[in-house]
Amino acid sequence: MMQNSIGELSQELFTHVGKSISEMEAIARPSITYWQDAWRRLKQNKAAMLGLIIIILYTFMAIVGPYMTPYDYRTTNPSEINQPPSARHWFGTDSLGRDLWARTWMGARVSLMIGVVAALLNAIIGVLVGGIAGYFGGKVDMIIMRFVDIMYAIPYMIIVILMMVVLGQGIMPLILALVVGGWLGMARLVRGQILQLKEQEFVLAAKVLGASHARIIWRHLIPNTMGVILVNLTMSVPGAIFSEAFLSFIGLGVVPPHSSWGQLAAYGAQVFRVYPYQLFIPAFFISTTMLSLNLLGDGLRDALDPRLRT
Amino acid sequence: MARYILNRLVISLITAWVLVTIVFFLVRLLPGDPFLSEKVTPEIKQNMIKYYGFDKPLHIQYIRYISNLLKGDLGYSLRYKNRTVNEVIKQAFPYSADLGIRAVIFATIVGITLGIIAALNRNKPLDYLSMFIAIVGISVPGFVIGPLLQYIFAIKLKLLPVAQWKGFAYTIMPTFALSLGSIALIARLMRASMLDVVNQDYIKTAKSKGLSPTQIVWKHQIRNAILPVITVLGPVTATLLTGTFVIEQIFAIPGLGKFYILGIQNLDYSMVLGMTVFYGLFLIAANFIVDIIYGIIDPRIRIGGK
Numbered sequence: 255m256m257q258n259s260i261g262e263l264s265q266e267l268f269t270h271v272g273k274s275i276s277e278m279e280a281i282a283r284p285s286i287t288y289w290q291d292a293w294r295r296l297k298q299n300k301a302a303m304l305g306l307i308i309i310i311l312y313t314f315m316a317i318v319g320p321y322m323t324p325y326d327y328r329t330t331n332p333s334e335i336n337q338p339p340s341a342r343h344w345f346g347t348d349s350l351g352r353d354l355w356a357r358t359w360m361g362a363r364v365s366l367m368i369g370v371v372a373a374l375l376n377a378i379i380g381v382l383v384g385g386i387a388g389y390f391g392g393k394v395d396m397i398i399m400r401f402v403d404i405m406y407a408i409p410y411m412i413i414v415i416l417m418m419v420v421l422g423q424g425i426m427p428l429i430l431a432l433v434v435g436g437w438l439g440m441a442r443l444v445r446g447q448i449l450q451l452k453e454q455e456f457v458l459a460a461k462v463l464g465a466s467h468a469r470i471i472w473r474h475l476i477p478n479t480m481g482v483i484l485v486n487l488t489m490s491v492p493g494a495i496f497s498e499a500f501l502s503f504i505g506l507g508v509v510p511p512h513s514s515w516g517q518l519a520a521y522g523a524q525v526f527r528v529y530p531y532q533l534f535i536p537a538f539f540i541s542t543t544m545l546s547l548n549l550l551g552d553g554l555r556d557a558l559d560p561r562l563r564t
Numbered sequence: 565m566a567r568y569i570l571n572r573l574v575i576s577l578i579t580a581w582v583l584v585t586i587v588f589f590l591v592r593l594l595p596g597d598p599f600l601s602e603k604v605t606p607e608i609k610q611n612m613i614k615y616y617g618f619d620k621p622l623h624i625q626y627i628r629y630i631s632n633l634l635k636g637d638l639g640y641s642l643r644y645k646n647r648t649v650n651e652v653i654k655q656a657f658p659y660s661a662d663l664g665i666r667a668v669i670f671a672t673i674v675g676i677t678l679g680i681i682a683a684l685n686r687n688k689p690l691d692y693l694s695m696f697i698a699i700v701g702i703s704v705p706g707f708v709i710g711p712l713l714q715y716i717f718a719i720k721l722k723l724l725p726v727a728q729w730k731g732f733a734y735t736i737m738p739t740f741a742l743s744l745g746s747i748a749l750i751a752r753l754m755r756a757s758m759l760d761v762v763n764q765d766y767i768k769t770a771k772s773k774g775l776s777p778t779q780i781v782w783k784h785q786i787r788n789a790i791l792p793v794i795t796v797l798g799p800v801t802a803t804l805l806t807g808t809f810v811i812e813q814i815f816a817i818p819g820l821g822k823f824y825i826l827g828i829q830n831l832d833y834s835m836v837l838g839m840t841v842f843y844g845l846f847l848i849a850a851n852f853i854v855d856i857i858y859g860i861i862d863p864r865i866r867i868g869g870k
């Protein structure tokens with residue numbers, strides 16, 4: 255009966271394969287880490303990859319750009335003021351006859367450096383403070399977070415402007431001012447994450463096994479918040495670049511002979527009715543850098559935590 | 565509700581106190597004591613000593629500073645003999661407030677609308693378009709948008725006046741340039757919030773009651789999705805108000821931002837500090853009002869007590 259119903263397939267065609275434990279347990283695909291997995295997802299996000307490529311390109315140009323032209327970024331030349339872009343001066347010259355190609359890429363160094371250094375310092379302080387508050391909880395947490403809340407309620411730009419007035423202008427004061435007001439957001443974020451994570455079983459397991467506080471924080475809690483930290487870090491770089499540009503624009507930022515994109519844009523804005531290229535060139539670089547970093551940040555968020563994807 | 569308001573009020577007052585205390589100590593830290601340097605004329609020096617009490621011990625100075633502020637006295641200019649911070653604010657703030665209010669209203673309405681359009685057309689061209697506008701808006705600073713608008717609409721097309729503040733046509737470009745970033749922020753938030761609300765149980769209930777999609781969107785989804793947007797109105801106001809510094813400069817609007825930048829350029833420290841205190845306190849007050857509004861609209865917040 256049974257054999258008839260199967261039709262042409264006869265019993266002889268079937269052989270017993272047998273059971274192999276090693277084959278059953280073998281993992282079909284090479285195992286990939288969380289970061290490899292995230293990178294795989296990020297690579298598929300065209301907008302984020304475009305952002306990444308533009309950032310790498312600008313960073314490269316910031317390093318080699320100033321040496322590609324024979325002109326120095328500081329040297330003034332009264333016989334060649336306000337020249338439009340040409341074969342000699344690729345981005346033209348400013349009202350003092352300085353070559354804008356050289357100034358743009360020297361400015362890129364300053365702007366990108368301020369953005370990255372300020373964001374990194376913010377992240378380090380924020381992770382430390384937020385991590386301590388979240389992990390120890392109780393009184394420590396209450397005191398730290400009350401302080402953070404109150405500082406947070408004072409508008410960021412107000413803090414930064416106050417610091418700049420007192421510290422004076424320049425690159426180092428600017429970074430310091432951005433950091434004084436900037437780490438609070440990261441501290442709140444990390445604290446929230448740690449509060450959630452520390453109740454989880456793997457932390458309990460680590461505790462039971464006798465791990466020290468430092469080990470639990472560094473080996474278990476921080477790596478698990480790294481995704482969120484990285485996304486926030488990427489997003490805070492354009493914020494810092496914007497703040498630098500804003501402060502330089504209102505006359506509180508980087509001082510000549512140094513240049514920065516914000517400072518170039520501020521000079522450009524004064525003369526753009528006659529020489530529009532002097533504004534549009536730095537404006538283009540500020541905008542595309544911020545756009546690229548925002549796209550990359552969005553991409554990273556989606557790649558690191560698919561649940562957050564909207 | 566009374567407890568909630570009291571709670572918020574106490575926090576705002578502490579924040580205000582911390583701010584003015586920081587400003588007081590920063591004044592003491594200013595390098596080379598610019599308030600009493602040789603370059604300052606005797607009359608102005610007199611003003612400075614009168615206001616800050618530099619001849620008295622530190623704690624008396626502090627008490628004097630706080631009581632000056634409580635009286636609403638924000639100090640004197642370091643550069644102009646008879647100019648006080650209060651006078652400058654009285655003269656210039658109305659322009660800034662006018663621009664700021666226009667920008668807040670414009671940003672809120674356009675941002676919420678964009679967010680709703682994006683969420684209702686999720687993963688369709690309109691969604692991508694709205695979110696592209698939003699990310700460009702976040703990425704392009706106001707001081708880039710402003711001159712760009714001037715160049716296109718005023719200089720090339722001659723449709724709008726280049727600058728100044730003399731009527732409705734003059735307000736269009738500054739308002740747009742100032743609010744673009746906030747439009748983008750609100751639109752992204754509104755979209756995320758709309759998509760979050762769609763999955764809530766009460767939307768299912770509404771559907772199973774047989775409400776039409778339009779009714780669900782208007783009566784349930786949008787009304788609930790707007791709540792998180794209200795919480796960012798405080799920070800948005802702060803961004804817009806500090807944004808006026810550059811926008812006023814670009815469009816030659818005689819507002820407070822113009823005087824602020826002038827103060828910075830003239831090294832008029834007392835002017836800048838006085839105006840900064842004013843801005844800070846104003847924004848803390850704005851945050852307080854937003855918190856109260858949020859408490860009124862969303863009962864969960866005030867019952868939660870935090």
